[in-house]
Amino acid sequence: MPGEENVDLGRMLGMLVDNKWKIIFLTLLFGMMGAVYSLLATPIYQGDALVQVEKTGPRTGADEIAAMLLQEEPITGAQIEILQSRLIVGQAANRQKLDISVTPVVFPLIGNAIIRYDIPRPDFAQGRPEIWGGEHVHVESLSVAPELENKPLTLEIEESGYRVLGPEGEELLFGRAGERSASSNPWIEIYVSEIQAPVGAQFELRKRSQQATIDYLRNRFVVTQKGERDTGVLQLVLTGPDKDEVESSLDAITEVYLAQNIARQAAEAENSLVFLDEQLPKVRDQLVEAENRLNSYRMEQESVDLTEETRNILAAMVDLESRLNDLEMQEAELSRRFTPNHPVYAALLDKRAQLERERANMEQRTSNLPETQQQILRMNRDVEVTQQIYVQLLNRMQELNIAKAATVGNVRIIDFAMTRSAPIKPKSGLIVIISLLVGCLLAVSFVLLRGFLSKGVESAEQLEDIGLPVYATVPRSADQMKLVKRVKYRNNKASQHAIGSFLAKLYPTDMAVEAIRGLRTSLHFAMMDARNNAIMITGPSPGIGKSFVTINLAFVCAQAGQRVLVIDADMRKGNLHFTFNDKSENGLSEVLASKLPVEKAIRRSDVPGLHYITRGVAPPNPSELLMRHSFAEAIGQVAQEYDLVLIDTPPILAVTDASIIGKVAGTSLLVARFGVNPVREVKVASRRLANTGVQVQGCILNAIEKTAAISYGYGYYSYSYK
Numbered sequence: 001m002p003g004e005e006n007v008d009l010g011r012m013l014g015m016l017v018d019n020k021w022k023i024i025f026l027t028l029l030f031g032m033m034g035a036v037y038s039l040l041a042t043p044i045y046q047g048d049a050l051v052q053v054e055k056t057g058p059r060t061g062a063d064e065i066a067a068m069l070l071q072e073e074p075i076t077g078a079q080i081e082i083l084q085s086r087l088i089v090g091q092a093a094n095r096q097k098l099d100i101s102v103t104p105v106v107f108p109l110i111g112n113a114i115i116r117y118d119i120p121r122p123d124f125a126q127g128r129p130e131i132w133g134g135e136h137v138h139v140e141s142l143s144v145a146p147e148l149e150n151k152p153l154t155l156e157i158e159e160s161g162y163r164v165l166g167p168e169g170e171e172l173l174f175g176r177a178g179e180r181s182a183s184s185n186p187w188i189e190i191y192v193s194e195i196q197a198p199v200g201a202q203f204e205l206r207k208r209s210q211q212a213t214i215d216y217l218r219n220r221f222v223v224t225q226k227g228e229r230d231t232g233v234l235q236l237v238l239t240g241p242d243k244d245e246v247e248s249s250l251d252a253i254t255e256v257y258l259a260q261n262i263a264r265q266a267a268e269a270e271n272s273l274v275f276l277d278e279q280l281p282k283v284r285d286q287l288v289e290a291e292n293r294l295n296s297y298r299m300e301q302e303s304v305d306l307t308e309e310t311r312n313i314l315a316a317m318v319d320l321e322s323r324l325n326d327l328e329m330q331e332a333e334l335s336r337r338f339t340p341n342h343p344v345y346a347a348l349l350d351k352r353a354q355l356e357r358e359r360a361n362m363e364q365r366t367s368n369l370p371e372t373q374q375q376i377l378r379m380n381r382d383v384e385v386t387q388q389i390y391v392q393l394l395n396r397m398q399e400l401n402i403a404k405a406a407t408v409g410n411v412r413i414i415d416f417a418m419t420r421s422a423p424i425k426p427k428s429g430l431i432v433i434i435s436l437l438v439g440c441l442l443a444v445s446f447v448l449l450r451g452f453l454s455k456g457v458e459s460a461e462q463l464e465d466i467g468l469p470v471y472a473t474v475p476r477s478a479d480q481m482k483l484v485k486r487v488k489y490r491n492n493k494a495s496q497h498a499i500g501s502f503l504a505k506l507y508p509t510d511m512a513v514e515a516i517r518g519l520r521t522s523l524h525f526a527m528m529d530a531r532n533n534a535i536m537i538t539g540p541s542p543g544i545g546k547s548f549v550t551i552n553l554a555f556v557c558a559q560a561g562q563r564v565l566v567i568d569a570d571m572r573k574g575n576l577h578f579t580f581n582d583k584s585e586n587g588l589s590e591v592l593a594s595k596l597p598v599e600k601a602i603r604r605s606d607v608p609g610l611h612y613i614t615r616g617v618a619p620p621n622p623s624e625l626l627m628r629h630s631f632a633e634a635i636g637q638v639a640q641e642y643d644l645v646l647i648d649t650p651p652i653l654a655v656t657d658a659s660i661i662g663k664v665a666g667t668s669l670l671v672a673r674f675g676v677n678p679v680r681e682v683k684v685a686s687r688r689l690a691n692t693g694v695q696v697q698g699c700i701l702n703a704i705e706k707t708a709a710i711s712y713g714y715g716y717y718s719y720s721y722k
Helices: 002-018 020-040 061-068 076-083 086-095 111-116 210-218 243-301 308-334 343-366 371-405 428-453 460-464 478-488 493-498 511-526 546-559 588-592 622-626 629-641 657-664 679-691 708-713
Strands: 045-053 100-104 136-144 153-157 162-165 171-175 180-184 187-196 202-207 221-225 233-240 411-419 470-475 534-538 564-568 610-613 644-648 667-673 698-704
Touching: 002 020, 002 428, 020 111, 020 428, 045 243, 076 086, 076 221, 076 233, 076 243, 086 210, 086 243, 100 136, 136 153, 136 202, 153 187, 162 187, 171 180, 171 187, 233 243, 233 411, 243 371, 243 411, 308 343, 308 371, 460 470, 460 679, 460 698, 470 511, 511 546, 511 698, 534 546, 534 657, 546 564, 546 610, 546 644, 546 698, 564 629, 588 622, 588 629, 622 657, 629 644, 629 657, 657 679, 667 679
Parallel strands: 470 698, 534 644, 534 667, 564 610, 564 644, 667 698
Antiparallel strands: 045 233, 045 411, 100 202, 136 187, 153 162, 153 202, 162 171, 180 187, 221 233
């Protein structure tokens, strides 16, 4: 229903208004916790550097062919993997000595903050192992046996040096600052160059394995590409708690990467030089041998000269052989990079096959020449071709030597490593804001959840919906709460006047008393058809204000000129006699046990027209006493002598006394406490009385509070006239 939704929303808003101080307190508490966390958390710094990987131009014939066929090598992806490889990260970590970990022993939660804020060691902390501000050690080198790698060792400061303890606390060695110390079983060698810590201070040592060292650095290292396309510009980012270590480690990574790139570029020229060094002596021997054969043949044939036609053929054959030799050199380089099925390699093989066919055709033409001319032609061709090859090899070696000496690599450092002055974590402002929001959310959720889970009666309409007329809604009285506290602590002199008094007597203009006066008027009409003037006042559970309603109703009725008798029928825990500053003996239990006539049990109060009967001595069988005929006779007797008889009973859901009393009383009223008794509980109490033949005439909603939840939800109206 739309109306119900509006009521629910209003009630939710009201609950938040009622608990605004709790919500504010919890919100501020969470905000303070977030601020404290920001102050105590270890800051994380970030450093970054920028490098560029340039595309290299064609350097060889194979590269020219690859460039023509648009077969470009990938740049960014491969370089990112190289930067994050064990080769680069491992060398950088070793340079920075990240395989040695020295961690101070600190207090939980606040220990790192003490060191970070440089708080000096106080007197009470002398001799304790925890490290304070300004205390440190510098371990220059640390080597351990393989079984001690990645295991925690303890370095404890002594009077004249230090000692190293093993994982189980056993002493491994003793050393002094500035001296290299070692032990053999297990093997450990350490060099501590500086100690700035008092006796008893402890540091945790750890020798990381090679893989653990690499992982320690690589887990904090990220490489990303700048720009959307393959720009070749890479951003290197490193994070860590030590600003100086972050910057130096990032510098080490870029330096190792640059050196590796230069070495890689020079390695290609080095490999080619090795190959040429192997081939050059062979070609030189072939040239000498070819020249010797030619000279020997000419001496035998007495200096045979070539004809013009033969010279032309020789020039063509030499040019053809030179081109074939050049292709063979290109093929040797391509074979290291591609397979024969690669398009670049296949194109070179096709060109070589074409030149070989031309050479075969040229040899076919020389077969028609005289034998002497053919022999001289072949020998001259061998000499000139071998000489060209030899010259090409020499030129190539000179080019490679120059290229090797001038190698700079294709990597350029654009921005050197730099660490931001402000940490990237924790973000104090953001943490405080989130903490405030979380605190507010939890507080609001808690208030709303508690409000929804609370099933206590909050309005008269809820009781009327289950068929119980509400005769009065009694507001909660602040004066009554003060009065209860005074009576509770009787030995307080300031409370002596409160004993024997009650709210309607001390504060007759209180809003709760005015509501009870309204109840007096309602009862006048409710009792018109009752069989007697006895009214039973009960409730579902204890502590809901039955006695409060009974006493104050009796007072306002007595003020109206009626003769009123109040009977404390709760023979188990009744405390009505405290209100009149009296004792419980010689009361209802003695009357029902026929030990005392009813007229002797009636006592006069200091209020004209108001009398009372206490509960008497607590009997072991109160229900059985109430079931006796003497109880009905006593009620019948006093009902004739008084204008109104009010009977205060135990809670109906706890014991059956109210069911027995209700059969005798002419009118039965239920008291429900605001926010305490659920509607279902009131309904069960009414049904239980109805099952025993007791008809509940109406209900009294007691201790109702003026809250925003009720005002916005159900509507709450209060008036005063002073």
